Amino acid sequence: MDEPVDPFVAPAGQAELVAALKAGDEAAFAGLVDELGPSMLRVARMYVSTRAVAEEVVQETWLAVLTGIDRFEGRSSLKTWVFRILANRAKTRGEREGRTLPFSSIAGSEGEGDTRSVDHDRFLADGHWGSPPTGWAELPEARLVGKETIEVVQAAIEALPETQRAVITMRDVDGWSSEEVRNVLGLSESNQRVLLHRARSKVRRAIEAYLEDER
Amino acid sequence: MTASIWQRIRGGRQPGLTCAELVELVTDYLEGALSPSEHARVERHLGACENCMRYVEEMRTTIALVGRIEEDDLSAEAKSELLAAFRGWARG
Numbered sequence: 001m002d003e004p005v006d007p008f009v010a011p012a013g014q015a016e017l018v019a020a021l022k023a024g025d026e027a028a029f030a031g032l033v034d035e036l037g038p039s040m041l042r043v044a045r046m047y048v049s050t051r052a053v054a055e056e057v058v059q060e061t062w063l064a065v066l067t068g069i070d071r072f073e074g075r076s077s078l079k080t081w082v083f084r085i086l087a088n089r090a091k092t093r094g095e096r097e098g099r100t101l102p103f104s105s106i107a108g109s110e111g112e113g114d115t116r117s118v119d120h121d122r123f124l125a126d127g128h129w130g131s132p133p134t135g136w137a138e139l140p141e142a143r144l145v146g147k148e149t150i151e152v153v154q155a156a157i158e159a160l161p162e163t164q165r166a167v168i169t170m171r172d173v174d175g176w177s178s179e180e181v182r183n184v185l186g187l188s189e190s191n192q193r194v195l196l197h198r199a200r201s202k203v204r205r206a207i208e209a210y211l212e213d214e215r
Numbered sequence: 216m217t218a219s220i221w222q223r224i225r226g227g228r229q230p231g232l233t234c235a236e237l238v239e240l241v242t243d244y245l246e247g248a249l250s251p252s253e254h255a256r257v258e259r260h261l262g263a264c265e266n267c268m269r270y271v272e273e274m275r276t277t278i279a280l281v282g283r284i285e286e287d288d289l290s291a292e293a294k295s296e297l298l299a300a301f302r303g304w305a306r307g
Binding site: 117126149 | 234246270274277282287288296304
């Protein structure tokens, strides 16, 4: 039950896309690179030390995809296949760099201390709010979704451990399903959710700190 | 003692959630990962607790705000190298 599954039944239009790639359709290739590039970069970053190396791994992956496309049988999704190649290459590269693999610590807390979503001292001894959230519904829209708030969100995500960052961006920025994220990152259902919860909770805290500060 | 106090002491079949417990269940709740009885406990708490309701709203807003950040994409240079490689590959 708690194993990663392959939910990628080949999506509609995939056979046409693969045929277009094989036929040398550059626009089809460019579209795919644009669509998958950001997520690929993020997954690669979990294994290697720098963004530059991650970018190289993404490039190598695409070259491997082109070299191997004739062997791709279309039984799984192209996306899954591309990300498997990516993960293997990134892992190999990371090992060569002497990096420890991120998933050894995934079930734990990635070296975090307190993993509570909200500061403990905001609750009374009986577990009810002592210092409750004030809510953001009454803030002017322009301020809540303003450039500065988005920068705070961005910085909070940058500060997350790699795997949490990968999960929250794939889910909440790229709009992947939990099954897709689990499959690509090789996570159990519960681990995926724990990582997402920690990531979202920390980002909420950062937004709250910023908004309260300005009040 | 009135019947209602007795009811409260017994707490029905399950004790109510505290707010500190609820904030740790928000993602499971929003992801639909709770069992029907756990889900009902969370909803009961939210129905009676404005503070936690506000907390859940803040989490929903957080998710929406995360959706607005700029993506880190491949550099233009890396992309044009890839397209050049593709053209070379397509020519065989």
